[in-house]
Amino acid sequence: MLVNFCYYFYLAFDQLESLSIEISKPRSKSMGDLNCNMLPSSLNNMNTQALLNITDVYNLKQLVNEPTRLTLVSSTLIDVIFTGYTDNVSYSGVSHFGISDCSLIYAFRKISLPSAVKGPSTVLYRQFKNFDRNWFRSDILAQPWTDLMEIANFNEMWLKWK
Numbered sequence: 001m002l003v004n005f006c007y008y009f010y011l012a013f014d015q016l017e018s019l020s021i022e023i024s025k026p027r028s029k030s031m032g033d034l035n036c037n038m039l040p041s042s043l044n045n046m047n048t049q050a051l052l053n054i055t056d057v058y059n060l061k062q063l064v065n066e067p068t069r070l071t072l073v074s075s076t077l078i079d080v081i082f083t084g085y086t087d088n089v090s091y092s093g094v095s096h097f098g099i100s101d102c103s104l105i106y107a108f109r110k111i112s113l114p115s116a117v118k119g120p121s122t123v124l125y126r127q128f129k130n131f132d133r134n135w136f137r138s139d140i141l142a143q144p145w146t147d148l149m150e151i152a153n154f155n156e157m158w159l160k161w162k
Helices: 002-023 046-057 133-141 145-149 154-161
Strands: 029-033 079-083 089-095 104-109
Touching: 079 089, 079 104, 145 154
Parallel strands: none
Antiparallel strands: 029 079, 089 104
């Protein structure tokens, strides 16, 4: 099993190198779960070094700089976002949720709209000022979820849930 995993890992790096040519072009970015720990404590790892060599050749920068997988005994940075143009990214980061030991990574890209597109717009949003987390949780737990399990069509399931 370990041999297959290593083969897959090297194959993924080969594919990443060919993808790096595209990523290094303007307006390009790449993100993913490479299962290659990019924390400074793992920089001596062979796979981490291979990834760093590829990104160095194509002048790619890693935007995520904090652990993306947290367990009781370890933390790793295995989810990454690479870009060749950091000026095109306004900010990036990691959002930790309690649902999983893996965290959400994100990057916000700077964009500009042509002047013809700009103009008045309506923004819809939800107000969470009076949001009660405990009430919401108890409301979700009180729902008859078993009724939805009998429906095979997702659209019908959504309509019944609504």
